Amino acid sequence: METISAASQLFQFIVTGLTVGAIYAMVAIGFNIIYNVTEIINLAQGEFVMLGGLIMVFMHVTVGLPMILAFVTAVLLVTLTGMLLDRLAIKPIRQPSVMTLIIATIAASIVIKGTAMLIWGKSPYDLPAFSGRTPIELGGVIIQPQYLWVIGFLVVVTIGLTLFFNRTILGKAMAACADNPDAARLVGINVQYMVLLSFALSAAIGAIAGMTLTPIALMDYDRGAMLAIKGFGAAILGGLGSFSGAVLGGLLIGLIESLGAGFLLSGYKDAYALIVLLLVLFLRPSGIMGNFEVTKFKRF
Amino acid sequence: MLRIRKAPMGVGAIFILLFPWVAERLPAIEHYPDLMVFAGIYCLMTIGMSLLMGYAGQISLGHAAFYGIGAYASGILTTQYNLNPWLCILIGSAAATAVAVVxxxxxxxxxxxxxxxxxxxxxxxxxxVFREEAEWTGGPDGMGGIPGLDIFGYSFDSIHKYYYLVWIVVAIAFFFTIRLIQSPTGRALRAIHASEAAASAMGIDISRSKIVVFAFSAILASVAGSLYAHYMNFINPSTFDTLFSIKLVIMIALGGMHTIWGAVVGSVLFAFLSFEWLHQFGEYEIVVYGLVLMMVTIYLPEGLVGLPGRIAQRVRR
Amino acid sequence: MVKKSAMALLAGLVIFGFSIQPALATYKVGAIFSVTGGASFLGDPEKKTAQMVVDQINRDGGINGEKIELIVYDDETDPTKCNLHAKKLISQDKVVAVIGPSVSGLSVAIIPVFEKFKTPLVSCAASYKIVYNEKTGKPNKWVFKTPQSDSLAVEAIYTKMQSMGIHKIAILTVTDGYGASGRHELLRLAQAYKMDIVADEKYDPKDADMTAQLTKIKGLAPQAIVNWSVGPTQVTVLRNWRDLGMTPITFFQSHGFGSRKNIELAAGAAEGVFCPLGACNIADLLPEDHPQKQVTMAYQKSYTETYNEPLSSFGGHAWDAIQLVVDALKAVGGDRAKIRDYLENKKGFIGQHGVFNFSPEDHNGLTKEAFQMVVVKDGDWALAK
Structure with missing residues (x-):
């Protein structure tokens, strides 16, 4: 085995960091979609990722559906879970204070996680990589094909959402709810429907993150909380509500973790990302791309 | 909620006083005072957090850190430097205050x-840091051998003795907090919660008031951590993780966020649910726990202390 | 009024929320396992094993005609719960002995309880700290443990490395109690075996990818890597190792890798990986005249038949613990002090993870022969030559 040069080592850290960061970014985007319409931070977002992975494994490996079909059914089922979450746990709350809503999403995440444990047990599950496991070598840097799928899906999701919010009537209506729910109601937008839609959309994106992650890291029922915290961190770092901020925040956290593990003490790698996050917040209290004036108008 | 009525305090005090005596006589709940020790330790923390969240309107998802700072200060200073445990509690609180301010x-x-x-x-x-600095903290496996507490040769070496010790500390914290709520600082806090802009216009030093409350709640958490360490004789990092910070918020939500009684009721209820009652459900425990929490947010948004009011409303109608 | 009723309600809940008492049995044995939480991979097979063994004994007529009742509590990998359960088992359920907990940290956490209440504890966790009191330099009086100490696994690995001419190594550990304990022993024993540790990397139990740590190791070009973790990460790390083209660097896993399920999950990446295992993982590979052949084959058969899942080495620790207690009950009956004395002098107990020889100086009773070095070959274990 030839030794690896310092430059390829650096690139290897960057490639890995970007891949893991892309997962965080997708979770952060999910946070933002719901936040923009409802001002809720949905701490059950990580459970969508876990469910996406496990349902895909079930559909593809256990039931034996072809990859694409399994992918579609898993997205649909998780989307349905997201809609149920809104209808059963969020909408019935009569006096929705911010703290109550946070607790409600935590409660929902506990129920989802517990149900997943009852269905799948505690052991991890594997999913075949989407296009094989033969690594690609580029100048000493090793890239797993699945890395490309993860980053590719992040690009597709970002472009898709940008088009949706800017070009379609439905997307524009959702954006209007985000800006001013009362005004949106006045012009005849069904705000409750938009809230439901936001849960559906962010559940679907969470599911995609989970399905692309599983071939790399396996999946078990207990993975959601960690992903939710990382994704929440990414959303805050980038600035709540900003999609480009979410992508930037996610990739940054992934990169800092990977470079921190590579060059500094790996035991502290999670701390490095969080220290950077705190420093950014102390300098820019609304994150990198967030607008402080806008946050002032938010109830929370 | 400016006036705190005396009657419930009396009922609470009598309940706490008599509970071990009653429990001793009922075999099925003989071990409950042991649970109440931990409930008291949690209560100490939630009282401070209720002041921070319910009164000042500031959220904290990191209070387990202060709990840990107190516990590790007690653990490290007693086992490695042979300091007096009571002195360690003071040093822990001082450290927690310093960190809270910074x-x-x-x-x-x-x-x-x-x-x-x-x-x-x-x-x-x-x-x-608790996990990685293993030379001091024992790392993920934790550290044992932490001594128990005694005062003038009187040792708090049984469950019942420690129970009274913890609840006396809770009572002191409770009365101190009530004084704080009724003081000008307390009024300033409520003003901040209502509107920061208005409070600022009234000449309230917002950031100073917030930091004072934050530090106060950190001290209570640190004392709770020390009491935990000396009771368990053992600590490890997982006790002080983020999940526990979230559990503290859940306790307050269960009890009720807008009164200090909510903190008391919430932490006692949480301790019993998680240490005892939910075990009845076996495998389904975690799902039931989530559902209970969901029901509370939907049907009792003011927490369990709002329940009697709701029932009274129903009856009157 | 509102507050008063709240307090009354609370009092009511506290007093009336008690559990229904289980039916009386002659021998009550307690068990505390991490059935859920971060260490469920340990506690789950342990609980299943202990329950299966007790059911079998009761079906066959019990001990000298008396049935055993196993009272299992789940500590959820939480020291506070573990402590509460221990006290409840001793003073309320009045068990004669307790097996578990699954995790080293939790076992250390409840030692004072068992020393104080004079009840035997047979721990299912590995750390030497469980059976060694640093202040007295002797074992804790009432505490025993069945798993091989991590030092034995490390010695087995280092011995194998020496025979392969390996002296420059990298270690990779997970940042939980399991990894920390292994790391401690790997560092401590390195000098005695003349091992030069060029990299000491860590990762989180929930991490998705260890490429960064491995890439760093790759740059330092050691001859071998030792990984100490359990759960999905020990599989992910293998895949990363293979994908990065690092297979010329020999890979050693800890004994935590001891389930065929892991070879399967590694999807081919486990080929050629070394790992020290207790006899129960490789029952079918043992020669017919091996002392543990019979018990390990029997356990493997009944476990896979009862639960329809592959055996994990951790369940074996619970098998050893409950069988030791049962053995003591058969010999001396249900007296706590007599059980302790019996266990302390027990010799030649044939268990899943070795032949135990306890003594007042040794409350674990195993030697490094309790581990066999195994290599993954054609998707299955094979004894390493």
Whole structure:
């Protein structure tokens, strides 16, 4: 085995960091979609990722559906879970204070996680990589094909959402709810429907993150909380509500973790990302791309 | 909620006083005072957090860090430097205050979810330090051999003795907190909760008031941590992780966020649910726990202390 | 009024929320396992094993005609719960002995309880700290443990490395109690075996990818890597190792890798990986005249038949613990002090993880022969030559 040069080592850290960061970014985007319409931070977002992975494994490996079909059914089922979450746990709350809503999403995440444990047990599950496991070598840097799928899906999701919010009537209506729910109601937008839609959309994106992650890291029922915290961190770092901020925040956290593990003490790698996050917040209290004036108008 | 009525306090005090005596006589709940020791330790923390969250309107998802700072101060200083445990409790509180001021000053300028994330990050970082600095803390496996507490030769070496010790500390904290709520600082806090802009216009030093409350709640958490360490004789990092910070918030939500009684009721209820009652459900425990929490948010948004009011309303109608 | 009723309600809940008492049995044995939480991979097979063994004994007529009742509590990998359960088992359920907990940290956490209440504890966790009191330099009086100490696994690995001419190594550990304990021993024993540790990397139990740590190791070009973790990460790390083209660097896993399920999950990446295992993982590979052949084959058969899942080495620790207690009950009956004395002098107990020889100086009773070095070959274990 030839030794690896310092430059390829650096690139290897960057490639890995970007891949893991892309997962965080997708979770952060999910946070933002719901936040923009409802001002809720949905701490059950990580459970969508876990469910996406496990349902895909079930559909593809256990039931034996072809990859694409399994992918579609898993997205649909998780989307349905997201809609149920809104209808059963969020909408019935009569006096929705911010703290109550946070607790409600935590409660929902506990129920989802517990149900997943009852269905799948505690052991991890594997999913075949989407296009094989033969690594690609580029100048000493090793890239797993699945890395490309993860980053590719992040690009597709970002472009898709940008088009949706800017070009379609439905997307524009959702954006209007985000800006001013009362005004949106006045012009005849069904705000409750938009809230439901936001849960559906962010559940679907969470599911995609989970399905692309599983071939790399396996999946078990207990993975959601960690992903939710990382994704929440990414959303805050980038600035709540900003999609480009979410992508930037996610990739940054992934990169800092990977470079921190590579060059500094790996035991502290999670701390490095969080220290950077705190420093950014102390300098820019609304994150990198967030607008402080806008946050002032938010109830929370 | 300016006036705190005397009657419930009397009932509470009598209940706490008599509980071990009653429990001793009923075999099925013989071990409940042991649970109440932990409930008391949690209560100490939630009282401080209720002041911070319910009264001042500032969220914290990192209070387990202060709990840990107190516990590790007691653990490290007693086992490695042979200091007097009571002195260690004081040193722990001083350390918690210092950290609270240093972290609180920049953090408490943040709003809403940003503050939530900042405190969450702070809690995780401190937990990583507990885990990684193994030479002092024993690492993930934790540290044992922490001595128990005694005073003038009287040792708190049984469950019942420790029970009274913990609940006396809770009572002191409770009365101190009530005094704080009724003081000008307390009024300033409520003004901040209602509107920061208005409070600022009234000449209230917002950031100072917030930091004072943050530090106060940190001290209570630190004392709770020390009491935990001396009772368990053992500590490890997982006790002080982010999940526990979230559990503290859940306790307050269960009990009720807008009164200090909510903190008391919530922490006792949480301790019994998680240590005892939910075990009845076996495998389904975690799902039931989530559902209970969901029901509370939907049907009892003011927490369990709002339940009697709701029932009274129903009856009157 | 509102507050008063709240307190009354609370009092009511506290007093009336008690559990229904289980039916009386002659021998009550307690068990505390981490059935859920971060260490469920340990506690789950342990609980299943202990329950299966007790059911079998009761079906066959019990001990000298008396049935055993196993009272299992789940500590959820939480020291506070573990402590509460221990006290409840001793003073309320009045068990004669307790097996578990699954995790080293939790076992250390409840030692004072068992020393104080004079009840035997047979721990299912590995750390030497469980059976060694640093202040007295002797074992804790009432505490025993069945798993091989991590030092034995490390010695087995280092011995194998020496025979392969390996002296420059990298270690990779997970940042939980399991990894920390292994890391401690790997560092401590390195000098005695003349091992030069060029990299000491860590990762989180929930991490998705360890490429960064491995890439760093790759740059330092050691001859071998030792990984100490359990759960999905020990599989992910293998895949990363293979994908990065690092297979010329020999890979050693800890004994935590001891389930065929892991080879399967590694999807081919486990080929050529070394790992020290207790006899129960490789029952079918043992020669017919091996002392543990019979018990390990029997356990493997009944476990896979009862639960329809592959055996994990951790369940074996619970098998050893409950069988030791049962053995003591058969010999001396249900007296706590007599059980302790019996266990302390027990010799030649044939268990899943070795032949135990306890003594007042040794409350673990195993030697490094309790581990066999195994290599993954054609998707299955094979004894390493």
């Amino acid at each position: 972290v609180g000053a920049p953090s408490l300028r943040l709003r809403g979810h940003y503050l939530a994330m900042a405190t969450l990050a702070f809690g995780i970082i401190i937990n990583i």
